[in-house]
Amino acid sequence: MTSTMATPVQHIPKISHREARDLATTEHHRALDLLRSLDDEEWSKPTDCPAWDVRAMAGHMLGMMEFTCSVREFVHVIRAGGKAAGDGPTIDGMTEVQVADRAGLGVDELLERIAAAGPRAARRRYRVPRPLRALPMKQEMPKGVETWRLGYLFDIILTRDPWMHRIDLSRATGRELLLTPEHDGRVVSDVVAEWARRHGQSFTLTLTGPAGGTFTHGNGGEDITIDAVQFCRTVSGRGSGPGLLGEPVPF
Template identity: 40%
Template sequence: MSAPDIETPISALARIDHIEAMDLTVVEHDRFHAQIDALEPDDWERATDCAGWSVRDVVVHVLGSARAQASPKEMVRQVRAGRRSGAKRWRDRANATQLAEGAELTPAGLPDAWATASYQALHARQRIPSAVLGLPLLPLGVVDGMRFGWKPVGYLYGIGFTRSVWMHRMDVARAVNTEPHLSPEHDGRIVADLVAEWATTHAEPFTLWLTGPAGGKFERASGPVTELDAIEFARTLSGRVDGEGLLRHRLPLV
């Protein structure tokens, strides 16, 4: 499927706000649940693009993340417990805790566990006061030499966590060789927001043609044309695929 004919200037792209993020979260949580509920027994141990992680590991991580989203105390506990892993970044420490503590979870119970945890996470995120969402309390540090510094709470508790689930849904689909459920109004909106943020990481002109149901055409100053599948674009920004030229610019939380 080709990208739409109309090119969208980056300056015209509206970013996803907290209200819209919560609506997208409902859809994404449902799609992730449907995906893992349909997995076959052999699928759970298949390798993913996340180094060293099986499909089961990815699901356990996403589940543990949802539990942390539902409770600030749980988030702090996971980060602190992960210190023994030797990881330096707070999110890597949380990941280590999630995998270690999820070692005894069986694939059969993971879909139901996700249904409960994802609901609790969504409910908690919906109730965060706007004043708290604006607090610059999230340290992102440096990614590939680019310093991202501190981001507001809303960067993560808005579309950030949802974007992570979405990317891991793509990981699982790729690992088990199935086509992910994609639609322009949902996946295309998430990708467009990725493009808008990615454009803030560099000042180069570009014309970006992203193909597939989640794709679109985006431009800044009519720069050189870069064409690829929308999901491959997201995989490249996340570091799952090496990027060259314009695509060398990465994002910290995909």
């Protein structure tokens, strides 16, 4: 979003089920294009996720795609991830299992499987039956355990996650980050809307860059100007910020 006119956050439409499928498909293609552009040395570069280099992060991204492609993989990751997590967050155990299960893949095979799994995952997520999408799930967050619906995981989180990892990959390798108002601006505006719902306070938020825009809620409050990508990195926990920027949003 690049308009200089302020958008009240209550006017940001929720991402529909069909739109979620389209965003997931576009994000897959952009992540795959970035990964295909890497040279041999770049696959071993460290990322902002301390436990993962670029190769391991790509393994996690593939794991999340294949997680939704088959019931067997879904059940395996949930069960094995719970054991691997121990007393820690289940999601950490799940990602550990995903990376370990794909650690032996060569780069070419990894890319081939990502190319195949991305579109299939977007279709499978779209076709999840409504009763299953309505099922609750528990998720650890910085402010405590939350209850999500599986539909929120499939439609929102499983696109925000690779979107943020594409940023991680760009930062790790120095490759140009493709950002457009239509795709990235939509992901960002949805994050802004959720961030606003979570803290419920008045603000004016100016996000700079191709994915940015100006957003408001209520009268007065904090007046914040920050790059759109940095805003998302901050509320995701990859950075820290004062005041309302300390309100976490799941990715």
